[in-house]
Amino acid sequence: MLNTKLKLGLALAVSVALVTGCSSDKQEEKQQSVTGIDKNPFPSTYQKIDSKPIVINNVTILDGIGGKIEDGEILLQDGVIVAVGKSVRLPSGAIEIDGKGKWLTPGIIDNHSHLGVYPSPSTRSHSDGNEMTSPVTAEVWAEHSIWPQDPGFQRALAGGVTSLQILPGSANLFGGRSVTVKNLPNRTIQDMKFPEAPYGIKMACGENPKRVYGAKGGPMTRMGNVAGYRQAWIQAQEYQTKWAEYETELEAGGSPKRPSRDLNLDTLAGVLDGDIIVHMHCYRADDMGTMMDVMKEFNYKIGTFHHAIEAYKIADKLAENNVCSAMWADWWGFKMEAYDGIKENIPMVHAANACAIVHSDSDLGIQRLNQEAAKAWADGKRAGIDISQADAWQWLSANPAKSLGIFDKTGSLEAGKNADVVLWSTDPFSTYAQADKVFIDGAMVYDRSNPESWPVSDFELGQIAEGDAK
């Protein structure tokens, strides 16, 4: 009985997904009008900053998808990259920037940040990252916790970070929705939401959920964790089926009874529908192996394993299942599931043709992700994994953009994409490299040489050392 219903639900879900699959605004509206559910109740109010056209020339360019251009040029205009190459046209009135000796890359995208939800200063009042009241809290959304005045955003900007995903913490099996933002904090969180970026959901494997809930009704073991995910997916499937049936009957002109809404299951069903991307905190190879089977059992997709300390042990399986790994260069040992960390994790995942990402999970680490990539790149090289710098930059921009579902908009230097770009003082694989200028949607939003122009959060205004070289 259940099986039939499930199958029906899945079939309906697929047909619904096909209708809304290309997700143009019109179709989204139509779907909303049928069910009455607003799928985007907190729409982005992000506005790019107007800028004159900008041409940067004489610069070493890493295009973020494996290409390197010496003495190259780029034209940024109307918020997008118009052209990249050996030579681009110079529109009248364009600002010209001499890039001699400097390097140009796509803006860094950190797909694992808690800026705003665990802001600085770290106080209990602003500690809003983990809804540690129940192991399944897919109903909460990180964007409702984010404090845009976290000075961490400006620090990350000075490190060349142009977009980031902000996630709930890892205490829960299902921690809630994440949100992807442009690194231009403003008065409200909606002001920085990355337009049209899909939502993500934070899930967590292993030690954290069992540590937090072991004495609070469970789960208290890894097997309890897995039972928890599966039970939740079963409920989500039922919910999905109910709504799909409702929708079908409505579309056929009937007047079915409206199922009751559940915010938790809304999000889980969104995952099963393929609208919400799974970001799963998972360290151990065996935990990841189990989760890839749960993924198949319930026919959803895990976009990225985060932290993935042991990804190198199963890089072939990650490639086979097309799951990304977001990793640190060398963090290890702070708990048992981080004990087997090695410095070659990232290049070993890359070498297996799996999707490798450098992430931070840290308000300090996010400021120098280029150095994290540089370490991994160099360690790989010494272990016989020879990856070009141009290819390695995929870990910082293209692959995180893919993992967030925004690679059609940003993450590489290609014509038509958002002009999210960093001009580095030198080879960004050096400790001594600094982000000289950072551009978001074609506007210069950070200029190291002009301290007067540096953004300062409300929190730091009027405090000691306001506007200092941070």
Place this chain on the structure above:
Amino acid sequence: MNLFKKAALASSIVIGLSLSASSWAENIAIVGAKIHTVSAAGIIYKGTVLIKDGRIQQVIEGTDVPSGYRTINAEGKVITPGFIGAATSLGLVEVSSSAGTVDAQAEPHAISTVGAALDVQYALNNDSTLIPITRIEGFTSAATGLGGSDQLFLGQGAFITLATTYQPVLKAQAFMKLNVGNSGVDNNGGSRAALWVAINQSFDEAKFAKSYAMDPSQNWLGLTTMADAKALIPVLDGKMPLVVDADRAADIVQVIALKKRYSNLNIILASGVEAWRVADELAKNNIPVILDPESNLPGAFDQIGATLENAARLHKAGVTVVIGMDTHNIRLATQHAGNAVANGLPHSAGIAALTINIAKIFGMDDQIGSLEPGKVADLVIWSGDPLEVTQTAEQVFMQGEQIDMTSRQTKLRDRYLKRNALKPVGYTRP
């Protein structure tokens, strides 16, 4: 050499509490590298290090080697003294969280009310995997102490070698730890109004204890236990450095005032996020600073003035800067120093912050911290600038011995690089 032999050999190298260089060791000449002597000799751009009996015999310009040395070609490489972990819990922790006993974290015990009596010299385990993981990255010794306790003082730390030995302690009771920042305050009365009075009281009791018969037959009704008071006497006398964690300028001013109140105190400031704001005062009072130069966020209201230029500004004011606050990844102190250099610290000061400055503040500079004749031959051949994230320690020497450059991490790497897919992974033995 099998493991047992290696361990036995190594333990015979370090006897007692001294760095006794191995007299049987071969004579080695490392030839042609750029050498940071971290001494008055400065940088030798193409030179040779002569090692004899486990000690630095001489560092000379050029590549002419006297006879009787095994030569190691290091042209194009960089040589530094072995780096030193400045603020670690190495040997006291394997896995930090939910993984059994962690000696780096002490819980209340009757022996101590204010924490001063605690002593990590008995808690060290040099079989910890952290030791080889750290030393193959160019770190040959470290100051190690408690990372946490709920008490006022965090006990007495030790100075250790990162060689394979059952007796890693080079100096026991090498320093006393104290935290007067927000986290210290939270555990000690919740206000500086309580914390500082307790600190003063503790030192006053130690002063009293100097001329009191400290045995169980006597009455002792102090805030401190007898063991605490005894432990604080060498601190009071300036024989044991006092490492004080403080971040906000107002706290650092109190630390300076403490030094004036108890004039023999040998104070080392640690963390020091806002130290740059009182840099001149620190310089004037000869207080060095151990810091993390990457701390540039207001993590709490006592760190509002955080900046990446902290190290550079302190150095410019004449303060001795030391870099390196971590345990599992103390090896990243090179990157931290590099970032300090990227933000204004002279490169030579960055190298000194990882070597001689640490040796000096812990009173080990007669043995280690620079490449000078007579010092223990703890040194590192680097692929290039050690502060560059893409460079690495290619060969480490400890007490004149070329060490095995493997660790549990390199073994895990090699197992999975060479994995035989036809058999369970346990059969791949790298």
